[in-house]
Amino acid sequence: MPDVAPPDPAITDAEALEAGRLLFAQNTQFVHAAQTVEGLLEARGIEVALAGRSNVGKSTLINAITGHVALARVAQAPGRTRQLNFFQVGEGRLSIVDMPGYGYAEAPKAVKRDWQGLMFRYLRGRPNLRRVLLLMDARIEDKPADHTIMGILDKAAVAFQIVLTKADKMKPELLARKHEAILAIARKHPAALNDVIVTSSETGLGIAELRASIAALVV
Template identity: 60%
Template sequence: MTLPPAAPLPAGGLAEAKLEEDRAALIEAGRLLFARPCTFFYASQSIDQLPPMRGPEIAFCGRSNVGKSSLLNALTGQKALARVSVTPGRTRQLNFFDLDEGRLTLVDMPGYGYAKASKTLKEDWQGLMFDFLRGRPTLRRVLLLMDARVETKPADRAAMELLADAAVAYQIVVTKVDDVKPPQLKKRLAEIDALVKKRTAAHPLVMVTSSEKGTGIPELRAELAGLAA
């Protein structure tokens, strides 16, 4: 039996072609998942008000105004799934969103580091966050958002410590990359990569996104689709 002539291989050979094929399949899986209906279904202001555990959950956390709501809207292709507030610290509860009838639950966590909130209130939300993180076996990963425009703040480092103490796997997602020039972005990513290498709980892959321009959104969808039921 004679095999048909092989098609010309792309640069890099068969292995590179296979990687590109796998990447395209993951991107498509992410697109299909986030094209499904996503709706708000629950809000919690205390640990005893959490909804029953069901499918896998992905939580979004970060400093106030880092772009959590905008990222959720961009991922789901909706303009107002999560409300975007101009007032730091406006979101003070855990908001749960159902994607594709339980295949994945997206959790919008309260922002941290907001200056206008009282010290007591900040401590309360840190308590809620920690109790949620360490007591939720359905929580597959936490996305820790960091702003591309500013350096890592003490509150970000504290959040990384809290995530590590709660024994939760987390992944850094850099937001608003369209607002910085390439040299500044390169410097910022190098700073974040150095942080990640020092922390065993941090996922080694840093995602780079822009909710405004759509940069990195297909790749992030693909990453999350791999964690879905």
């Protein structure tokens, strides 16, 4: 039975994994929510943002990365997050940004336009944004909205890394095929990292590697 391809060796060696563990062993706290670009805090430290379709598991993954049970609230209904939520790690050298979900079909068009407009303006204009983690549900086929956001990230020259979520819901052979398919998509985008991290917030798969990948940005 085929296995998922191993992550980039640069984020799996013991030193990198330990750096990731130590970074997120610090206290993480919610510090700010912005509904407009004008409402953003002054840019300081490094920011890593999580983007993805509604219900992809952004809040759950933030909780898993930071080791908190309920730091980021998991919405009962997809599409409810309509602001940028900032979580400060430690003394502020790193902030994790939970972006509004995109592509939720049942959200009113006016609402989708407003919160997606905020997301796009943030991506294009935030000087300390070092990376976007683009979350995709391992169980679901990639959608036009996913490709739209990848194109915007390319144009904005914002480096992004695709992270597959909910991998525990997939059989290993199907997960391996999905990983290869998404990696092929990533290779077509100049702003994408040539590495797709497979994760499960339920089992902890890929969480240490994701922490290490983020820690490498904090110098």
